[in-house]
Amino acid sequence: MVKKIKQADIGKLLERWAKDYRIFVPSRDGEITRFDRWDGKDTGFLSIYRNTVVPAKSVFFPVKEEMFSYKKDSTGYQLKVPGPSMSKKLLFGIRPCDASALAMLDVAFKEGYEDPYYLEKRRDTVLVGMTCLRPYDSCFCTSLGGGPGESKNVDIMMTQVGDEYILEGITQKGEELLAGVEYFTDASEADISRLRSVKEGALKQITRKVNVKDITQRIYDVIENKEFWETSAIKCVSCGVCTFFCPTCYCFDISDEKEKGTGIRKRAWDSCQFPVYTKMPAENPREEKWRRVRQKVAHKYAYFPTLYGGTISCTGCGRCIRLCPVSWDITAVINSVPEKVTTESK
Amino acid sequence: MDKILQDNLRKEVKALFEQKKVDLVIGYETGPTKFTTTPVLIKNSEEADRLVINDFITSNLAKMLVKIKGKAGIVAKGCDSRSIVSLIQDHKVKRENIVIIGVPCSGIIDVGKISRLIGKEPDEIDDITREKDAVLVTSGSEKKSLPLKEVLYEHCLACDLSTPAECDVLIGEPASPPLDKVASLAKINEMEKMTAEQRWQYWKEQMQRCTRCYACRNVCPVCYCERCFVEESEPQWINIAPNWQDNLIFQVIRSIHVAGRCTDCGNCERACPVGIPLRSLVRKMYDIVDEMFHYKAGTNKDDLPLMASYETREAEELIR
Numbered sequence: 001m002v003k004k005i006k007q008a009d010i011g012k013l014l015e016r017w018a019k020d021y022r023i024f025v026p027s028r029d030g031e032i033t034r035f036d037r038w039d040g041k042d043t044g045f046l047s048i049y050r051n052t053v054v055p056a057k058s059v060f061f062p063v064k065e066e067m068f069s070y071k072k073d074s075t076g077y078q079l080k081v082p083g084p085s086m087s088k089k090l091l092f093g094i095r096p097c098d099a100s101a102l103a104m105l106d107v108a109f110k111e112g113y114e115d116p117y118y119l120e121k122r123r124d125t126v127l128v129g130m131t132c133l134r135p136y137d138s139c140f141c142t143s144l145g146g147g148p149g150e151s152k153n154v155d156i157m158m159t160q161v162g163d164e165y166i167l168e169g170i171t172q173k174g175e176e177l178l179a180g181v182e183y184f185t186d187a188s189e190a191d192i193s194r195l196r197s198v199k200e201g202a203l204k205q206i207t208r209k210v211n212v213k214d215i216t217q218r219i220y221d222v223i224e225n226k227e228f229w230e231t232s233a234i235k236c237v238s239c240g241v242c243t244f245f246c247p248t249c250y251c252f253d254i255s256d257e258k259e260k261g262t263g264i265r266k267r268a269w270d271s272c273q274f275p276v277y278t279k280m281p282a283e284n285p286r287e288e289k290w291r292r293v294r295q296k297v298a299h300k301y302a303y304f305p306t307l308y309g310g311t312i313s314c315t316g317c318g319r320c321i322r323l324c325p326v327s328w329d330i331t332a333v334i335n336s337v338p339e340k341v342t343t344e345s346k
Numbered sequence: 347m348d349k350i351l352q353d354n355l356r357k358e359v360k361a362l363f364e365q366k367k368v369d370l371v372i373g374y375e376t377g378p379t380k381f382t383t384t385p386v387l388i389k390n391s392e393e394a395d396r397l398v399i400n401d402f403i404t405s406n407l408a409k410m411l412v413k414i415k416g417k418a419g420i421v422a423k424g425c426d427s428r429s430i431v432s433l434i435q436d437h438k439v440k441r442e443n444i445v446i447i448g449v450p451c452s453g454i455i456d457v458g459k460i461s462r463l464i465g466k467e468p469d470e471i472d473d474i475t476r477e478k479d480a481v482l483v484t485s486g487s488e489k490k491s492l493p494l495k496e497v498l499y500e501h502c503l504a505c506d507l508s509t510p511a512e513c514d515v516l517i518g519e520p521a522s523p524p525l526d527k528v529a530s531l532a533k534i535n536e537m538e539k540m541t542a543e544q545r546w547q548y549w550k551e552q553m554q555r556c557t558r559c560y561a562c563r564n565v566c567p568v569c570y571c572e573r574c575f576v577e578e579s580e581p582q583w584i585n586i587a588p589n590w591q592d593n594l595i596f597q598v599i600r601s602i603h604v605a606g607r608c609t610d611c612g613n614c615e616r617a618c619p620v621g622i623p624l625r626s627l628v629r630k631m632y633d634i635v636d637e638m639f640h641y642k643a644g645t646n647k648d649d650l651p652l653m654a655s656y657e658t659r660e661a662e663e664l665i666r
Contacts, residue, residue, distance in 0.1 A: 030555055031621025050467070053619065063557050064587040137469035138379050235385040237409065240559035241619050255586035268587035269557060276577050321378050325565045325617035326385055326405055329378035 001169035003184035004191055010043045010165065013183050014092065021090035021126060024059055026052050035059050035091060045093065046160075050134050051317065055247035056091060056098040057105060060121040063244075064268040067117065067254070072261040082117075088124040097141050097315040099127050099153035101247030104304075104313050108250050111308070117267075126173060129154030133202055138318030140208040140331055146315055148206065149199035159195055166195045210331045212301070212312060214340040219302040221341045226290060232333045233293035235326045240271035242320035242328070243296065248304075248313040251277075272296055297333055351449065352399040354517040355421065358447060362419050362515075363391035368445050369416035372407050373397045381457045381468050385410060397421070399517070401455040401476055404499075406611040408567035411439050418444050423451040425501070427510030428609035428644030429567040435644070435651045436607070438570055448513030453494070453502040453523025454612075455481065460497050464490055479524065495524050501612040501625060504530035506642055531633075534626050549594055555620040556593040562614035562624055563600060568607040575599065601627040606635050606652025609644050 005013060014023055018040065026049040027036035034054035068081045094102075106122065109115040132139070132148035141147060151157035155174035158167045166187050169175035178184060187195070222228045243249040253270035256263055270277060272295045278286045286292045304313035314330070321329050355373070362368045375386040375396045383403050387410075388394055399421075407420055408429035422430060427446060433439040455476070457468045464471070466485050473484040480491045495503065502523045509520040528535075537545055560576075563569045575583050576596055583599075584592035601608075608628045615625040635641055641652050649655070 030551065032555065032619075064589070134470070136379075136467075234387050235410070237561070237564040239561035239564040239617070240557070241561050241617075244557050244559045245619060253586055257585050257587070266585075266587040271559070274560070323619045325561050325613075327377040327379070327382045328384070332378065 001175050001178050002166060002187040002192060002195075003169075003178050004161075004164050004166045004187045005183050005185075007043075007046070007160075007163045007165065009183040010046065011041065013181060014038060014043070015040070016181055016183075017090055017092075017177065020088065022087045024089060024091045026093055035094070038092070049093065050132070050136060051095050051098070051319075053245070053319075053323070055101065055245060055317070055319065056094050057101060057247050057250075059089065059091065060102070060118050060125075061105065061109075061250060061252075061269075064266055065117060067265045067267055069264045070262065084120055085123075088126070089121075090126040090128060092128045093130040093158070094127050094154065095132055095317070096129055096146050096148065096150040096153070097139075097317040098247050099129050100146055100150070100315045101313075101317070102127070103153045104248050104308075104311060104315075105250055107308050107311075108304075108313075126156075126177065127154040128156045128158055128167075128174075131157065131159040131199060131202055133160060133198070135202065135205050136318050136322060138208065138321040139206055139316060140210050140318060141316035142203065142206045143208075143210040143212055144312055144314060144316045147199075148202035159198055161191065161194050161198050164191075166191055168195075208316075208318070208331055210316070210334045212334070215312065215334065215337065216302045216305045216310070217340050218337045219298050222337055223294070223298065223302075228337075229290040229294040232297070232336070233290040236273070236289060236293050236328055237326055238273050238275065238289055238292065239325065240269070240273055241323050241325065242330075243271040243273055244269050245319045245323050247315060247317055247319070248300065272299070297330065301334060351518045352397070355397055355399050355447065355449070356394045358515050358517055359388060359394040359397060359419065360391040362445060362447075363394070367417070368419040370414070371397075371419035371421070371445075371447070372410050372414070373421040373447075374399070374403045374405070374407075377402075379469060380471065381455075381474060399449060401453075401474070402457065403449070404454055404612075404616055406565070406567050406613045408433060409565060409613075411444060411567075412570050416443075419447055420444060421447050421449060422510055422513065423449045423454075424505060424507040424510050425451075425609045425611040426567075427512055428507055428642075429611060431512050431644035431647045432568055432607045432609065432651075433570075434647045435649060436568075436570075441647060445515070446510065446513040448510035448516040450509040450516065450518045450521035451502075451505070451523065452508070452521040453498040453505070455497055456499045460492065463492055463496065464488075495526050495529060498523055499612050499616075500530050500533070501610045501629065502530075503527065504610070504629075506610075507645065511645070512647055531629070533623060534630055537626060550590050552622045553590040553593040553597070556588055556590070556596075556622060557620065558588040558593065558596070559619060561617040561619060562597075562622075565613045565617040566600075566604065566608075567611070567613070568604050569600070597622075597624065597627055601631045604628060605631045606639070606641060607643050608632055 023038040024035045025038045026033050026045045032053040034052050035056045071078045109118040135148050151170050155171045156167050158165050169178045251270045252267040254267045256265050273292050300314040359371050371388040374383040377384040381402050406426045408426050434441050461467055471485045475482045479494050481497050483490045503526045508522040584595055610629050610632050
């Protein structure tokens with residue numbers, strides 16, 4: 001099903017969907033942008049937004065969250081666990097890279113052990129994707145199976161064409177949402193051909209490339225090569241920017257905040273780039289910086305694919321390049337990983 | 347800054363390698379995106395042509411000296427050279443182990459400011475050309491001239507040392523950014539005009555965004571503690587999960603801790619991924635240090651560090 005809607009009617013459409021869903025849209029928070037509850041009025045985000053600074057993962061895996069709290073009374077300790085969220089969510093305008101990242105987090109938070117905090121928030125969420133018409137020069141999604149108009153991880157894909165938006169129903173849920181809203185009209189053959197050319201134009205704008213041919217094997221081939229990783233890590237300052245703002249990073253740290261007779265157990269984003277991340281009483285297996293940078297790169301391009309059917313857990317969103325205080329460039333590192341060692345050369 | 351400086355730099359670095367005066371040189375090379383540079387370690391004279399000098403050499407590279415082994419050359423603007431001196435004063439770096447390659451600095455361009463002024467993001471800008479008192483910004487068929495003062499980093503406008511004094515090689519004639527202390531301190535003055543309650547509210551809003559990525563601390567050349575208090579678990583000074591109160595405590599303690607060593611290089615604020623105006627805190631501290639102790643960090647390597655020295659007149663002025 002392919003429908004279209006006038007830009008001016010987007011507000012009304014969101015109002016309609018807001019009856020059944022809590023709507024999240026790209027929102028401004030001081031100097032930055034993130035997905036947050038729609039205020040019910042403004043649709044200005046449609047024209048200003050390229051991608052949010054904070055990835056959409058923060059809706060389901062916030063920078064910090066309460067796991068449970070406890071209180072001591074005369075009968076002992078009373079435990080309070082956050083209840084299930086009663087309302088369904090709709091993320092309006094998520095970029096294809098971030099939608100693809102959510103698909104990876106869905107696996108990471110479900111296989112092996114089920115993470116109730118993430119899964120509860122993620123349950124019944126509808127993703128309305130939006131084609132990137134102005135990708136950044138740091139974007140490299142096309143090297144990783146994505147693209148500015150890629151629709152495989154969303155329920156509805158939306159593309160701005162002139163002063164209209166064309167919406168493609170991708171999943172059954174998406175089709176249901178597109179049916180029976182009077183602000184939509186059916187897209188014509190001409191609309192669909194315009195849509196195709198807009199998407200092709202967007203695709204051409206992604207010029208940054210990363211060589212992922214045999215990358216998992218290539219990384220395992222250099223995994224013990226200290227010099228390679230030291231060179232890759234030399235300018236890194238070991239802050240948490242690239243991992244915190246990575247849409248596929250999911251590490252957290254658990255801590256207790258205690259007061260007399262009460263307490264809250266929280267979890268908050270953690271980063272493999274921090275030396276204390278792996279610090280143990282007797283030793284720290286990743287004391288040296290090159291080991292931590294290796295961990296970050298290898299997790300995305302080797303360990304995750306090994307664990308989960310070959311999926312590289314980097315979407316090419318480019319945030320780590322844009323936000324890094326020293327302009328560390330993951331594409332340069334991946335491209336510098338030597339070619340696969342063949343049996344003959346072994 | 348012009349290409350002559352860059353040519354001179356490459357020549358000087360090649361000479362340093364040929365005369366075996368350095369094992370490596372820390373400098374800048376072209377960054378991964380438009381109008382950025384990134385730190386680079388040059389290991390021989392052939393690699394020297396990777397080095398660049400332009401209006402976007404933002405990072406304070408002094409940070410990299412602390413863990414480098416061997417004799418290192420380092421490219422330093424005025425503020426960076428002061429950080430190096432501060433590290434020498436703190437016995438973190440030995441003067442004889444480093445070769446300071448001074449860059450006379452006429453101010454660094456804040457591309458974020460240009461972005462906001464012309465309503466286009468950096469990668470949508472084709473060219474930024476510096477003229478005498480202006481920059482010419484080209485974007486498609488549009489050309490716009492912006493006053494230089496409005497596009498330089500705020501800390502550059504109140505620069506106390508633009509041409510490094512402590513250096514072994516200077517790659518050009520002394521230079522200075524256009525100075526405008528009022529504009530440089532405008533944000534701080536605005537905050538001072540607020541009532542205490544307004545100011546509290548302001549910082550609460552800012553600190554709520556902090557994710558505790560520690561980029562501010564980790565890029566700071568004088569934040570070299572092996573163990574930062576925020577990572578201590580016994581006693582635990584602040585909660586691990588970020589909240590605005592603890593985020594603020596972290597910043598307040600950091601600001602006090604770098605007092606007398608901070609050179610207002612702007613690295614902390616530039617590094618912040620969520621745009622917290624951190625320079626306002628450390629610059630205020632910088633001015634307090636100047637006012638109370640008549641001390642400017644990193645201006646004399648033979649001075650005792652501020653917090654390690656004491657003069658009797660301080661008691662008369664400070665303890666009342």
